[in-house]
Amino acid sequence: MQERLQRFWESNKVFIGFLVFIILFRVTIADQYHVPSGSMEPTIAIGDRVLVNKLSFHVKVPFTNVVLANLGEPVRGDIVVFEKPGDNTVMIKRLIGLPGDYLEIEDGFIRVNGETFYAPGEEPVEALREARMNDQALHYHEIMSDRTHTVQRLPFPARFDDKRIKVPEGHYFFMGDNRDNSNDSRAWGMVPRHLLKGRANRVLYSMIFDGLVPKFKWGRTGRSLYLPAEEQ
Structure with missing residues (x-):
């Protein structure tokens, strides 16, 4: 038995070493995340696979949420992958509120420490009323940390x-x-820092299934998640 294991190791040690390296790389340095829902539209589409930098905020003990060292601070407007508190579901959302912030939600629009983030010249509240009259979704722009992104609202x-x-x-x-x-977070609350997995940077590729046939959306390949709003 020992000789058989020895032969197996000698024949496969390069492959095993490569496999261990890939696993550790994905756990500690970078990974991809498949987006199954439209909760981040129009920035992220259903079927996108996004690249996540797991060294954005901290280094963890592999396969745990034990933080060894903090490496950086999350910035408002970041798109972050994290574990949902309570059931460990992996999610991807935009960071709105930082520690110590006061948040107010009125008519579905967010105000942080008394400030709104609407792009200059836009009046999303009035636009939403008009969208409701026409039964159309409203897109408007928010500016956070000198980056502009598009937000979608429904006419309800x-x-x-x-x-x-x-x-x-x-x-x-x-x-x-x-x-x-x-x-x-409006439904299940705040996320503690140790549950943050990393900052999402760009789309690796995007694929949905048409029945059993995979359909690639080539135009989204390599797309940055922080494009100016007019390019989203």
């Missing part, structure tokens, strides 16, 4: 209105860009 009454909350220390508040079709 907003949920979670008239709430004012404070983000606790060491926690973060996330929302999907598809504000009326996103299961996010």
Whole structure:
């Protein structure tokens, strides 16, 4: 038995070593995340596989949430992959609230520490009323940390209105860009820092299935998640 194992090791040690390297690389340095829902539309589409930098915020013990060292601070507007508190579901959302922030939600629009993030010249509240009259989705722009992204709203009454909350220390508040079709911090609360997995940077590739046939969306391959809003 020992000789058989020895022969197996000698024949496959390069492959085994490569496999271990790939696993450790994906666990500790970078990985891909498959997006199964439209909660981040229009920024991220269903079927996108996005590249996640797992060294954006900290180094962890492999296969655990034990943080060995902090490497960087999350920035408002970052698109972050994290574990949902309570059931360990992996999610991807946009970072809205930092530790110590005061958040207010009115008519579905977010205000942080008394400030809104609408792009100059846009009046999304009035535009939303018009969109409701025409039964159309509204797209408007937000500016966070000098980056502009597009947010989508549906022409229905907003949920979670008239709430004012404070983000606790060491926690973060996330929302999907598809504000009326996103299961996010409005439903299940804040995310502690140790559950953050990393910052999503770009689309590796995008694929959906037409029946049993895979359909690639080549135009999304390599696409940055932080393009100017007019290019999204």
